[in-house]
Amino acid sequence: MKTIKRMMEHMYWADGRILDALEGSKTKDKDLLKLARHVAVAEHVWLSRLQGKGSAQYSLWEDTEDLSAIRKMFEENAEQYRLYIEGLEESELDETVDYANQSGIKFQTSIRDILSQVLLHGQYHRGQINRGLRMESAEPVQVDYITFARPKRG
Known part of the structure; x- marks a missing residue:
């Protein structure tokens, strides 16, 4: 659990840094904003599945120009993932979750693999x-993990 918790902390940090970079660049590239929103929504979709809720109502690919709304999604995701993981025992990581993907196809995937997907998916898009x-x-x-893990120099 310690490794998963640490990797999740990296994800929250990296999500914030990529949003800061987008904000600082003042980009008008809608594809970059769409990617950032996609990461935030995908994190939420997987969390909904972990919580035993449906996810069909979420659209993974939508245009947006509202970075503050994306930031709010990331912050809410981080808060909800922290609560979820805090209540999770190591022995539960290999339990499976039944869910349907966005196309309605049913799957069973372990909690460990779902959390790994969330971590790797976001890094790819960042x-x-x-x-x-x-x-x-x-x-x-x-946004590399090692940058997150190194002691801060002051």
Whole structure:
């Protein structure tokens, strides 16, 4: 559990940093904002599934220009994931969750694998956002785990 909790803390940190980079770049690239929103909604979709709720009502790919709404989603996700994980025992990680994907196809996946998906999915898209920022001549932001894990220099 210690590793999963630490990786989740990295995810919350990286989500915030990528939003700060988007905000600072003042980008008008709707695809980059769409990617950021996608990550936030996907995190929420997986959390809903972990909580035994449906997720069909969520649209994973929508245009947006509202970074503050995306930030609010990320903050709410972080709060809800922290509560969920705090109540989770190591022995429960290999239990399976029954859910339907956004197309209605039914699956069973372990809690461990769902949490791993959430962690890896966001990192993949944060990389895409950073690449887009660089293409706009904006400054990409470091979101690697090692940057998060290193002691802060002051």
